[in-house]
Amino acid sequence: MLQLQVENLNVYYGAIHALQGISFTVDEGEIVTLIGANGAGKSTTLRTLSGLLRSRTGAITFKGEEISTRPAEKIVTMGMSHVPEGRKMFPFLSVRENLMMGAYTRSDPAEIQQTLDRVYKSFPRLRERSGQYGGTLSGGEQQMLATARGLMSKPSLLLLDEPSMGLSPILVEEIFRIIVEINKQGTSILLVEQNAQMALSIAQRAYVLETGRIVLSGSAKEIAENPQVKSAYLGV
Amino acid sequence: MPVSRDAIPSIPRLSVRRPPLAWVGWAFLILLALGVLWIIVSQGVKNPTLLAQNVLDGLKLGFVYALIALGYTMVYGIVKLINFAHGDVFMVGAFTSYFAVARFGLHKWPSLAFPGIGDGLSIVIGSISVIILSMVVCTLLAITIERVAYKPLRDAPRIAALITAIGVSFFLEYFGNLQFVYTARFIPYKSPFDTVAWYISGGIHRITAGVETPSNSVTFSNIFLIIMAASILVQILLQFIVRRTKIGMAMRASSFDKPTARLMGINVDRVISFTFAIGAAFAGLGGVLYAISYASITPILGIIPGLKAFVAAVLGGIGSIPGAFVGALIMGQAEVLTAGYISTPMRDAVAFTILIIVLLVKPTGIFGEPSGEKA
Amino acid sequence: MEITNLLLTVVKMVALVAWIYGLLWGLGRKPLWQKALTILLAFGIVQTAFLLKIGDNQVFTAFDQGLLFQACTMAMVAMGLNLIYGFNGQFSLAQWGFYGIGAYCAADITWRWNNGDPTGLLVVGIGVILGGIALMGVGRLLRLKRGVPVLSAFTFYLIAIVAAGLVAVLAGRALAPALTPLFGTSDVPGPLASAAMQQVVFGLSVICAGCFAAEVSFLFGLPVLTLGSDYFGIATLGFAIVVKTLLDNSDTLLPFPEMKGGRGMIGIPKLTTWIWAFVFLLAVIIIIRNFIRSSTGRATLSVREDEIAAKAMGINVAGSKLLAFVVGSFVAGLGGAVYAHYIGFLSPATFGFLPGFNPLIIVVFGGLGSMSGAIAASFGWVFFLEGFLRSLLGQLGTEAPTWRFVLYPLTLLLLMLLRPQGLLGTVEWGFMKADNFIKRLKGAPAGPAGSAPAEKGGA
Structure with a gap:
C-alpha cells in the first residue's frame, strides 16, 4: 500500500534550485534508499519531507494527506519521523531524556514506557547509558540514540539521514542490522546513504539522485547491478 | 564488536607547557580582591550592624534582580537574543500596579465586594490581585512584542532582532515619558499595602511611629520578606517547570537545536512565546515589588535594574536558572556594599567590573555549561 | 512656509547623501589630480552653501550647519564602529564611551588653554606619547616570552601606562610655568593666546583625544576581547556605563573641577569650522578605507568570518581584533573631539x-560591513531625527517634539522588519570599493596572480 508519494518536488535555497522536480514513492513496510553523491539533494529531500524546508511547488502525500505545507511538528504526529544527519542528539539531556523527547507528541505514559522498553531491547547499549548525558556518548552510541529517539514517536515511516556517517565498519554493520530489525517490526524506512553498497544490500527499492534530479530508479538489485551505478557509487 | 574503554591503555598526557608569567595576572586579581575585602572587613568591624544592614539591603535588591534575571536568562538561552526590552517590561509591571492602585483602587475590591471581610484578608487578596494583574499585563505585552518585533526576524541576522529589541525598549521608555502617560505626580508610588518594619535589637521589635528605634539596630520590613519569599518560590517553580514538565523539556531541547526540536514534534514558536511570557510574568512581579519597596516610579526605572539583572544572568552563566539566581544575589551585594563602603556613584560600574573579571576567569559564567562540542 | 522648510530639510538630506556619493566617487578615481579636485570641490560646495543667501534666507541656516557637523562626527563614530563590528565582527557598545572620552579630553585641553593654562595639552600630549611608547615597549618585551596569559599582559600594560601617566603629569606640571607667561594678560595677549595658536592647539587636541581614546581602548580591549561575542557586547556596554558614571562625577571622583560633573562642561571654545570637520572626516574616511583594503584589513575580515579558520591560516586573531578595536576607538575619539568644539557644551x-x-x-541601518552605508546613514539619520522629525513635530504643538522618540523606534522597527540587512547591505561606493585589487589581479598577464604562489606551494 502506498504510504508516501512525492510528486514533482521543487525546492530552492535562495536562487539555487536544489531539487528539480523529483518524484518517488514509499510503500508500507518497505525499505527505500536514496543514493547519490555529495550535494545531490538527498538531505534536502528528507528535510523537505519532514517539514523543515518548504518546497516551492510539488506535492507530498503521506497516508493520503497532503503535507507539503504542514509545519514539522504536525508531520511528526502523523507518524513520520526524521533522524537528521550528523546525530543531532541533545548533548545536555540524558539518554533517557533524549528518548523521552522523541515521544514528545505522545501523552500516555504507559504506552511510552512500552515503546521505551522495546527501543531499549533493540539498543541494549542505550539502557546501560540511560543516565549519561547525550554528549558523553561515543559516535556510534550517539547515532544509535538518534535512531532510537526517532522510533520513540512510534512512526510508521522513518526517514534516516546518513546513519553510517563517521562510523567504523563494525558499527555500520550493527546499525544496518538494527535498521532491518526495525523494518521487520513494521516501520517503513526511507534511507539516505552515501554508503551505497550497504544501503542497496538492505533496501528493496532505490532511487539515484544526481544534482537535484532522479536519474535512475528500480529495485535495489537492479540498481546495484547497473554498470553506471557500479562505477560511480559502488567503486567496482 | 564493542571495545571497552578500560581495555585501551591510557595514553600518556601531553605535557602542556605552563604559560609563563601567569602568576602576575593572578597576583593582580588577588591583590585587587584583598584590597576590596580589606575595605569591607575593616569597615564592617567598626560597625557590624551597618554591615549586617547593608548585607540585608543587598539581599533585597538581589532577590528583585533575580526575578528579572530569570527572564533574561531563559530568553537568551532559547533565542540567543539580549532582550533589551525586558527591563522595560519590568517597568510596565510597576506602572500597571500604580494605575491599578492609585487610579482604580483595585486593591480595595475585596472589601467593596464582600463588606464583611476582615481587613487583613482584604489587603492580602487585594494586593495579590494587583500583582496578578501586573503579571498578566506584562505577559500579554511580552507576547505581543515577541510576535510583532522578534518573530518575523527569526531567520534574519541576529543583530536585526537586537536592534528591534532596542527599538522596543526605546519605544516603551519614551512612550512612558509622554505627558499623558507619565507626570511628576507618579513619583510617590502608592502601595497596595502598608509597610511594616521591624528592628533587631535583643529580639525582634516592630517599628511604630512615635517610638524611637535604637540607632544601632538592623531593620527589615514585610516587603523584604515578601520579595524574598516570592523570589525563592519563583526560583523553585521555574526549576520544576524546566526540569520536570514537558514544556520545560521542550524549552531545553529548543534552546539547543531548534530544527531537531521540531523534528521531535515540538512547536518551537509556541515554546518561545511561552518562554517570553513566563519571563515577563516574573518581571512583572518583580516590577510591582520593586516599586513598593523603593516607592517611586519613572519610565526609565527599568533600565538599570534590567541591565544589572542581565549582568547577573551572564555572571551566573546565561541559560542557567540557578546561575541567574546566584548571579543576582552577587550583584545585589556588590551594589550595596560598593555604595556603602567604596563610592556611591561607582555602584553601577562595579557590577560590570565583577562581570568582566568573572568572565575572564570562567568564560561561560559561574554555572555556565561548557560551550559543548563544535560538531 | 513651514511645509517648504520641511521639504527643504529633506532636499538637503538627499543633497548631502549625493554629495557623499560624489566625494567617494571622485576619490575613487585613479589620477591624483582628480582626487585633489574632488576634495576641493566637495569642500567648496558645502562652504558655498554655508555662505549662500537667497533673499534674506540663508541656504544653510546655523541649525543646518549644526546638523552637518553632527552628521560628520556621527559618520566618524559610525565608521569606527563599522570597522569593529561590521568588519571584525566584535559586537561593541563601547564606541559611545570612547566618543565621550575623546570629547572631554579635547575639550579639557582647549578649555584650559583658553584660560591661560597649558597643562592640559602638555600632560595629555606627553602622556599620550609616553603611553604609546610604554605600551609598545611592554609589547615588545612580552613578545620575547611567548604565550603570556592575557591577564598578566594586562597587568604589565596597566603598570606601564600608569607609570607613563604619572611621569606625564609631573612633566606637564613642571613645564607649564615656563609657558604660562607667554599667554600674556587679558589686556596684552601673549603669543600663545593668539587665534592662530588656538587653532593649532585645537588640531593637536583632537589628535591627542583620538590617541588617548585609542590607548584606553587598548587597555580595555586587551582582556575583554578574549570574551565571546555577546559577552564582549555586555562588557563594552559596561565600559560605556562606567565612562558615563565617571563623567557624571568628574568633579568629585576625578580631579577635573572644570568639567563640572553632571551639570555639564561649559565654555568650550567653539573652534570647529567646516574646514576642520571636513578635514577630519576625510582623514577618517581615508584611514578606515585604507585599513580595510590592506592585507591587515583582510585579516580583520577573515576573523569576522571564522576565527578558527583564520587562526589556521596563521592570522593573529587576538592581535587583529585588538587592532581593529583600537583604530575604531581612535576614530571615535576624533569624532568626539570635533563634536565638543562645535557644540561648546558637554553634558x-x-x-x-x-x-x-x-x-x-x-551602522546596522547603513549596512553592516558597508563603509559608504555608515557615512550615508549618519547623514540621513541626523537629518531625519534631528532635522526632519523635530521640525515636523514642532508644527503639531509644543508637546509634540517629545513624540519624536516614540516615532523613532517605530521607524527603527519598520526598517528592520523590511530590510534587516541594512539600507546598503554590503554595497560600497566609489573610493570604498574593493575592486581595485581584483582588477589588478585580472589584469595580471599570466593567469590569476593570486593562485600562482598557492600552486607553487602545492607542487
Missing part, C-alpha cells in the same frame, strides 16, 4: 546609555 547625559545605541543603529 554626561549626551554620553549616556540610550544615545549609546545610536552608532550601532546607524
